[in-house]
Amino acid sequence: MLQAALRTSWRCPPTVTGASQAPETWFEPPGPARPGRLRQPLSQPSAPAGGPGGPTSTASATRPARWANRGAKIVIWPEEGVRTQESQESAAIAAARAEARSSHVYLEIGVRVHSTTAPAYGRNEALLIDPCGTVLRTYQKVHPIPGSERFTPGDGPVPVVRTPYGRLANVICYDADFPALMRTRADIMLVPAHDWKEYGGAHTGKAALAAVEGGYALFRQDAEGVSAAYDAQGQLLATGDYFTTGRQTTVANVPVRGVTTVYDRIGDAFAWLCLAALAALTLTAVVRARRPAGP
Numbered sequence: 001m002l003q004a005a006l007r008t009s010w011r012c013p014p015t016v017t018g019a020s021q022a023p024e025t026w027f028e029p030p031g032p033a034r035p036g037r038l039r040q041p042l043s044q045p046s047a048p049a050g051g052p053g054g055p056t057s058t059a060s061a062t063r064p065a066r067w068a069n070r071g072a073k074i075v076i077w078p079e080e081g082v083r084t085q086e087s088q089e090s091a092a093i094a095a096a097r098a099e100a101r102s103s104h105v106y107l108e109i110g111v112r113v114h115s116t117t118a119p120a121y122g123r124n125e126a127l128l129i130d131p132c133g134t135v136l137r138t139y140q141k142v143h144p145i146p147g148s149e150r151f152t153p154g155d156g157p158v159p160v161v162r163t164p165y166g167r168l169a170n171v172i173c174y175d176a177d178f179p180a181l182m183r184t185r186a187d188i189m190l191v192p193a194h195d196w197k198e199y200g201g202a203h204t205g206k207a208a209l210a211a212v213e214g215g216y217a218l219f220r221q222d223a224e225g226v227s228a229a230y231d232a233q234g235q236l237l238a239t240g241d242y243f244t245t246g247r248q249t250t251v252a253n254v255p256v257r258g259v260t261t262v263y264d265r266i267g268d269a270f271a272w273l274c275l276a277a278l279a280a281l282t283l284t285a286v287v288r289a290r291r292p293a294g295p
Contacts (some may be wrong), residue, residue: 075089075105078223079141079173079194080112080124089113093127093135101133106163109172110192112151120152126170126192128161136161141172142181158184166256171214176220180216182210183267187258197243200225208234216258221250232259 084092092111100107106128113123124141140154158181160169166187173193175181182189189211195203204226211218211230219229224240229237229252238252262270 037072038276050085072103072105074108074168074188074190075103076108076190076192076219076221077110078221079110079126079192081110081112081192081223083112085115086115086117086122096127096130097133100129100131104131106165106168107132108190108192110172110194118152118260120247122151124149124172125154126172126190128159128168128170129189130163139170139172141175143174143178145174156181158182158186160184160186166258176207178208179210179213182214183264184214184216185258186214186216187256188254189214189216189218191218193220193222193225195222195225197224200242204228204239208236213261213263214258215261215264217254219252219254229254231255232261 045250046172069287082092082096091112093109096107096109108126108128110126113125115122124144126139126141127158128136130136139159140152141149142154142156144153158169158171160167167185168188168190169184169186170190170192172182173191173195176189176191191207193203200222204220204222205228207218207220207228208230211232212234215232217231217237218231219227221227224242226239226241227250229241229250231237231254237254239252240248240250242248
């Protein structure tokens with residue numbers, strides 16, 4: 001079983017951290033994962049501070065361990081799930097590393113770093129932390145929403161990390177709308193996101209196409225929108241609406257092995273071929289129309 005594989009694969013030396021508070025709320029998903037599949041709980045805060053789902057104290061920082069005991073392997077927070085000043089970024093990441101280590105899960109966190117440096121005044125990034133508390137990679141959002149987001153964009157490419165549960169990759173929210181960026185050899189694509197009520201459902205629905213084109217499972221975890229998991233055939237595995245449920249946790253069993261697709265191999269070559277054929281047919285029709293009529 002996957003749970004046994006993780007427990008026997010990770011033996012970490014002790015580390016020391018100065019962090020004392022988890023950046024976001026933890027929620028507990030139901031039931032164990034099935035053998036051969038990946039249980040991936042995703043959490044996002046929704047209620048005001050002090051209410052169910054609101055910001056939590058250090059006491060709740062042990063809840064990810066309960067997820068691990070019930071079969072959780074990957075936890076992902078939404079885009080900007082952690083917001084911090086640049087001077088406090090190290091402490092925030094240290095807290096997340098401690099959570100991943102104590103829970104023995106892969107933890108993906110979306111971090112919005114605010115700075116006083118013009119013109120961007122910060123970064124929008126996602127970090128993947130392994131069960132030993134090691135930051136495996138840091139990805140910066142490549143495509144800010146025009147006229148809406150102001151931060152230093154990343155330059156790609158999409159990072160891919162090999163794990164006991166396949167190749168994990170991620171982009172952030174609007175990045176998933178760019179097919180060239182999503183052409184990545186991965187088994188599971190993680191997409192921390194943050195939308196708004198009127199567009200969240202449609203934006204998440206578009207992600208199913210990326211899963212089909214890329215041949216991977218895709219989990220789009222959306223604050224103030226609709227979270228969803230898809231397999232490589234675009235089938236919906238789980239979903240949760242931020243605005244219609246009080247329990248802001250989406251849990252899905254997703255395949256841990258992707259497939260090879262035609263689009264992954266040739267990209268937009270077929271589309272360009274169709275355009276070239278259309279141009280050739282149009283040119284042929286114009287030439288024939290200009291020929292003088294026969295006797």
